[in-house]
Amino acid sequence: MSIEDSVLDIGRKAREASAAMARANTGAKNKALLETARLIREHRGDLRAANQADLDQAKTNGLEPALLDRLALSEKAIDTMAEGLEQIAQLPDPIGEMTDFKNRPSGIQVGKMRVPLGVIGIIYEARPNVTVDAAGLCIKSGNSTILRGGSEAFRCNQALARLVAQGLEAAGLPAAAVQVIDTTDRAAVGALITMTQYVDVIVPRGGKGLIERISREAKVPVIKHLDGICHVFIDESADLEKAISIADNAKTHRYGTCNTMETLLVHQHVAKPVLTALGKIYADKGVEVRGCGRTCALLPTAKAATEEDWSTEYLAPILSVKVVDGLDQAIAHINRYSSQHTDSIVTDNHSHAMRFIREVDSASVMVNASTRFADGFEYGLGAEIGISTDKIHARGPVGLEGLTSQKWVVFGHGEIRQ
Amino acid sequence: MSIEDSVLDIGRKAREASAAMARANTGAKNKALLETARLIREHRGDLRAANQADLDQAKTNGLEPALLDRLALSEKAIDTMAEGLEQIAQLPDPIGEMTDFKNRPSGIQVGKMRVPLGVIGIIYEARPNVTVDAAGLCIKSGNSTILRGGSEAFRCNQALARLVAQGLEAAGLPAAAVQVIDTTDRAAVGALITMTQYVDVIVPRGGKGLIERISREAKVPVIKHLDGICHVFIDESADLEKAISIADNAKTHRYGTCNTMETLLVHQHVAKPVLTALGKIYADKGVEVRGCGRTCALLPTAKAATEEDWSTEYLAPILSVKVVDGLDQAIAHINRYSSQHTDSIVTDNHSHAMRFIREVDSASVMVNASTRFADGFEYGLGAEIGISTDKIHARGPVGLEGLTSQKWVVFGHGEIRQ
Numbered sequence: 097m098s099i100e101d102s103v104l105d106i107g108r109k110a111r112e113a114s115a116a117m118a119r120a121n122t123g124a125k126n127k128a129l130l131e132t133a134r135l136i137r138e139h140r141g142d143l144r145a146a147n148q149a150d151l152d153q154a155k156t157n158g159l160e161p162a163l164l165d166r167l168a169l170s171e172k173a174i175d176t177m178a179e180g181l182e183q184i185a186q187l188p189d190p191i192g193e194m195t196d197f198k199n200r201p202s203g204i205q206v207g208k209m210r211v212p213l214g215v216i217g218i219i220y221e222a223r224p225n226v227t228v229d230a231a232g233l234c235i236k237s238g239n240s241t242i243l244r245g246g247s248e249a250f251r252c253n254q255a256l257a258r259l260v261a262q263g264l265e266a267a268g269l270p271a272a273a274v275q276v277i278d279t280t281d282r283a284a285v286g287a288l289i290t291m292t293q294y295v296d297v298i299v300p301r302g303g304k305g306l307i308e309r310i311s312r313e314a315k316v317p318v319i320k321h322l323d324g325i326c327h328v329f330i331d332e333s334a335d336l337e338k339a340i341s342i343a344d345n346a347k348t349h350r351y352g353t354c355n356t357m358e359t360l361l362v363h364q365h366v367a368k369p370v371l372t373a374l375g376k377i378y379a380d381k382g383v384e385v386r387g388c389g390r391t392c393a394l395l396p397t398a399k400a401a402t403e404e405d406w407s408t409e410y411l412a413p414i415l416s417v418k419v420v421d422g423l424d425q426a427i428a429h430i431n432r433y434s435s436q437h438t439d440s441i442v443t444d445n446h447s448h449a450m451r452f453i454r455e456v457d458s459a460s461v462m463v464n465a466s467t468r469f470a471d472g473f474e475y476g477l478g479a480e481i482g483i484s485t486d487k488i489h490a491r492g493p494v495g496l497e498g499l500t501s502q503k504w505v506v507f508g509h510g511e512i513r514q
Numbered sequence: 515m516s517i518e519d520s521v522l523d524i525g526r527k528a529r530e531a532s533a534a535m536a537r538a539n540t541g542a543k544n545k546a547l548l549e550t551a552r553l554i555r556e557h558r559g560d561l562r563a564a565n566q567a568d569l570d571q572a573k574t575n576g577l578e579p580a581l582l583d584r585l586a587l588s589e590k591a592i593d594t595m596a597e598g599l600e601q602i603a604q605l606p607d608p609i610g611e612m613t614d615f616k617n618r619p620s621g622i623q624v625g626k627m628r629v630p631l632g633v634i635g636i637i638y639e640a641r642p643n644v645t646v647d648a649a650g651l652c653i654k655s656g657n658s659t660i661l662r663g664g665s666e667a668f669r670c671n672q673a674l675a676r677l678v679a680q681g682l683e684a685a686g687l688p689a690a691a692v693q694v695i696d697t698t699d700r701a702a703v704g705a706l707i708t709m710t711q712y713v714d715v716i717v718p719r720g721g722k723g724l725i726e727r728i729s730r731e732a733k734v735p736v737i738k739h740l741d742g743i744c745h746v747f748i749d750e751s752a753d754l755e756k757a758i759s760i761a762d763n764a765k766t767h768r769y770g771t772c773n774t775m776e777t778l779l780v781h782q783h784v785a786k787p788v789l790t791a792l793g794k795i796y797a798d799k800g801v802e803v804r805g806c807g808r809t810c811a812l813l814p815t816a817k818a819a820t821e822e823d824w825s826t827e828y829l830a831p832i833l834s835v836k837v838v839d840g841l842d843q844a845i846a847h848i849n850r851y852s853s854q855h856t857d858s859i860v861t862d863n864h865s866h867a868m869r870f871i872r873e874v875d876s877a878s879v880m881v882n883a884s885t886r887f888a889d890g891f892e893y894g895l896g897a898e899i900g901i902s903t904d905k906i907h908a909r910g911p912v913g914l915e916g917l918t919s920q921k922w923v924v925f926g927h928g929e930i931r932q
Contacts, residue, residue: 115849119873192872198894204883206893209871213905296905317735317906338928345930431533440924453627453923454610455537465622465926474931475624475922476616487631487714487919488735489907501905504893505871506858508883510756512763513892 099279103287106242106275107294110215113270114240118212122189124267125235129185132263133178136228139259140174146255147224154222154248167222167248177228180479184232187478190496191238194505203511208502212238214296216499217288218481219310221302222246227256230299231274233481235264237499240273242295244288246302247280254278289314299494301482304409319490319498321483323409324354324437326467329361329426329452330370331443338464339366339442340373345466346440348381352411354483355438355460355470359406359416361426364390367419371395383413390419406433423448427455434458436485438470438492459485459492517697521705524660524693525712528633531688532658536630540607542685543653550681551599554646557677558592564673565642572640572666585640585666595646598897602650605896608914609656612923621929626920630656632714634917635706636899637728639720640664645674648717649692651899653682655917658691660713662706664720665698672696707732717912719900737908737916739901741827742772743853744885747844747870748788749861750781756882757784757860758791763884764858766799770829772901773856773878773888777824777834779844782808785837789813801831808837824851841866845873852876854903856888856910877903877910 097105117125136143147169154164190210197207216239220226227245234241245253257276264271277284289298289310298318300310311318328346330339346357362370367390375395378385385391386405387398398417405416406429420426430439440462441452453461460470470493472480477495484490490498515523535543554561565587572582608628615625634657638644645661652659663671675694682689695702707716707728716736718728729736746764748757764775780788785808793813796803803809804823805816816835823834824847838844848857858880859870871879878888888911890898895913902908908916 115873115875118875200892200894202887202892204887204892209879211875214875312733315730317904335928341928341930349931455533457533457536457629457632458921460922460924461627462622462924463926464928465924466930468931469620469622469924469926469929470922474618474620474622476618486735491919492922501909503876504878504888504910506878506880506883506887508881508887510753510759510882511887512759512884513767513886 099281099283100287102279103277103284104291104294106277107215107288107291109272110240110242110275111294113272114212114214116270117235117238117240117273118191120238120269124269125189125238126185127267128235128263128269129181129232131266132228132232132260133181135259135262136174136178136181136256139255140171143169143174143252143255146251150249150251159248163222163248167224169224169252173225177225180225180229181232184236184479187236187496189236190500202513203509205507207505209505210497210500211503213499213501215240215242215294217242217244217295217298217316219244219285219288219298219300219302219306220246221306222248224249224252224256226301227253227276228260230481231260233479233496233499235273237496239499242275242277242288244277244285250280285310286313289316292316299482317489319482319484319486319494321354321485323435323485324356325358325407325409325433325435326355326437326470327359327361327430327434327439328357328467329420329430329439329441330363330366331423331441331445331448332363332365333445333448334366334442335444336366336369339370340377342440342442342464342466343374344377346468347378347383347415348413349466349468351413353468355467356411357415357467358408358410359418359433361418361420361429364419364421367391368394371417378415381413383415386414386416388418391417394419409435423451427452430456430458437483438462438467440465440467459483517699517701518705520697521695521702522709522712524695525633525709527690528658528660528693529712531690532630532632534688535653535656535658535691536609538656538687542687543607543656544603546653546682546685546687547599547603547650549684550646550650550678551596553677553680554592554596554599554674557673558589561587561592561670561673564669568667568669577666581640581666585642587642587670591643595643598643598647599650602654602897605654605914607654608918620931621927623925625923627923628918629921631917631919633658633660633712635660635662635713635716635734637662637703637706637716637718637720637724638664639724640666642667642670642674644719645671645694646678648899649678651897651914651917653691655914657917660693660695660706662695662703668698703728704731707734710734717900735907737900737902737904737912739772739903741853741903742774742855743776743825743827743851744773744855744888745777745779745848745852745857746775746885747779747838747848747857747859748781748784749841749859749863749866750783751863751866752784752860753862754784754787757788758795760858760860760882760884761792762795764886765796765801765833766831767884767886769831771886773885774829775833775885776826776828777836777851779836779838779847782837782839785809786812789835796833799831801833804832804834806836809835812837827853841869845870848874848876855901856880856885858883858885877901
């Protein structure tokens with residue numbers, strides 16, 4: 097069978113299984129999750145052996161140490177995967193929930209019911225934990241899923257897929273509800289993202305290059321997260337102690353995450369005290385500052401920022417800093433350079449706070465809080481399949497609800513249209 | 515300037531205007547709507563003259579009579595357009611609405627704010643009223659819009675666009691918030707549906723051919739409505755009087771609408787009385803019945819249905835009828851052949867009703883009501899930009915809310931991530 101035919105076959109089976117998953121009750125879905133968690137713990141030896149074989153192969157192929165790190169599956173990572181499934185089992189089941197019923201003048205009652213999307217394709221890089229995470233979220237939200245992990249994690253993903261299939265079967269659910277594409281051929285991705293008859297949405301998780309390529313070539317809708325160029329704006333009326341603490345945390349809490357601040361904007365009237373204090377903190381922590389002219393004048397250690405800096409996601413201890421005339425310039429800068437991920441204002445001026453959250457066109461807008469809070473767990477979603485920088489369907493952190501849709505339900509009593 | 519450059523220029527202006535539209539308060543948006551309504555009434559002579567020129571040209575070009583009918587702009591149609599805008603002004607403004615705030619353990623408060631999508635491209639056939647309708651909905655929802663109507667209505671659309679621009683300017687809003695593409699060249703559509711940097715969503719309104727072509731070629735997300743193959747299933751336990759009334763209304767109230775029933779499914783145990791009564795009604799109204807074997811045995815006037823009939827949207831006084839063994843077969847038939855638009859069960863069995871609405875995978879599922887109710891106005895949306903048969907973003911009738919998105923809002927008090 098050709099790669100395309102084999103992926104089409106997986107798609108057809110996923111579509112068939114999706115009907116049973118949509119009907120499945122909460123008990124069955126939770127049983128599948130808990131049983132898979134148990135099997136993962138029970139088969140930890142097999143999983144580590146499969147992972148070791150992947151690691152050996154990757155070393156032979158000369159994979160970079162950072163990628164080897166992400167590929168490695170420690171004892172702790174195995175426990176975390178199992179715990180993740182147990183946590184998903186604890187979450188409320190969104191499927192079948194009926195809301196917003198209204199009586200209409202015709203006599204009918206109209207409301208909505210939350211339903212699965214159907215079949216979700218997830219494409220990700222060499223991180224075996226994503227296999228279990230994504231499978232768990234799709235099971236709980238009543239979807240079928242087709243997983244395509246990085247080829248480096250091939251053996252481990254196959255081993256995990258077998259355990260998930262066993263978990264599903266133990267709960268009386270179709271094993272085909274979670275399938276891992278069993279080839280490392282790149283043509284499989286091309287087939288997956290174009291078979292609109294079998295796949296309802298694609299969630300790519302990985303670097304910007306992967307996501308751009310998938311978005312460009314996909315025919316199936318994509319829930320995507322390109323990059324996180326997040327801003328903090330310290331307004332004239334900010335509580336400076338809070339402002340400094342937030343600007344410190346937003347940059348230095350973790351450097352490699354998408355909700356890390358990459359550009360700091362400071363109101364001209366408070367630039368001197370703010371940048372003096374922050375300059376010391378950043379210098380102590382080894383953060384390189386790249387500033388506008390006014391920043392460099394106030395902070396001799398800063399390098400001059402180039403135009404490119406304002407649209408760069410560093411994912412590193414580097415920060416671009418710009419002194420702005422006021423709120424209007426801050427909003428204009430953000431709406432021009434932000435990746436529409438997360439932007440925060442520090443202010444005690446209510447009108448400025450309300451204008452900022454209304455006018456900044458980003459998935460998360462914050463007042464007096466660190467951008468690092470933009471996260472499914474911090475927002476109370478209980479889980480996160482990813483963060484969307486799109487506007488359609490799901491925006492910002494995407495939890496179980498982002499994997500669902502709502503259909504209209506009409507309860508009548510024999511009504512006909514006049 | 516090439517067609518592509520000229521459409522890019524329109525896109526750039528639309529994107530610029532979208533910031534002002536997103537900020538616009540309800541009063542300004544309503545003023546633009548009401549002023550446009552006034553101008554449409556005032557300039558009815560100009561509009562009819564432009565329409566007459568379009569009609570003359572269309573007749574010269576040999577347009578079909580049915581299409582000429584849709585193109586014609588009567589005095590009544592002009593009043594209806596103006597009234598439509600006045601009704602949109604009456605609707606609550608969805609933009610800026612904040613909901614679902616929750617306190618999180620970290621101390622932050624997380625909720626959502628409803629925001630415009632940004633720039634909406636609307637592609638439609640030769641119906642001038644869509645120009646005004648779509649412009650009105652986009653203005654109220656704080657979006658910029660780029661309209662591309664059928665070339666047959668070119669002069670009338672241009673005349674309407676000028677009035678909308680005047681209405682926007684009278685309210686202090688940018689005229690570029692509503693632009694009509696001023697060329698009949700087909701390349702303009704190609705440019706519009708691929709400039710992802712300037713357009714956030716495309717709403718095509720027209721025949722299946724147009725929509726399929728746009729979906730195939732678009733790079734911008736599409737909210738689409740392909741077809742309406744709607745079913746009514748009369749269950750064994752149905753109140754037969756209501757069932758007959760619903761099956762009559764769903765088919766014969768209007769033949770050409772997307773929410774008209776195209777296939778009737780009848781439980782075998784009630785098929786005889788139901789089909790006898792309905793056969794007479796349909797015969798009296800000139801509805802041709804194409805039935806399965808059991809239907810033809812009970813209803814000698816019925817023709818034999820072919821496999822193709824079950825997936826045909828007749829939009830005509832033709833109905834396919836199938837006798838089924840029970841609920842399972844009815845659901846299976848619908849999930850196979852329905853266009854996932856609207857399907858209804860007539861039953862007094864509660865478990866059957868609940869299984870039907872859960873398991874039928876369509877945008878609208880109904881119990882004891884005519885499929886003809888699937889409509890933005892009947893559902894209380896106050897307006898309708900279209901009906902989506904997609905699952906992503908918007909499903910079923912799409913009103914103002916379907917032209918919006920929600921961003922996350924975090925109110926903090928200086929919180930940092932631990």
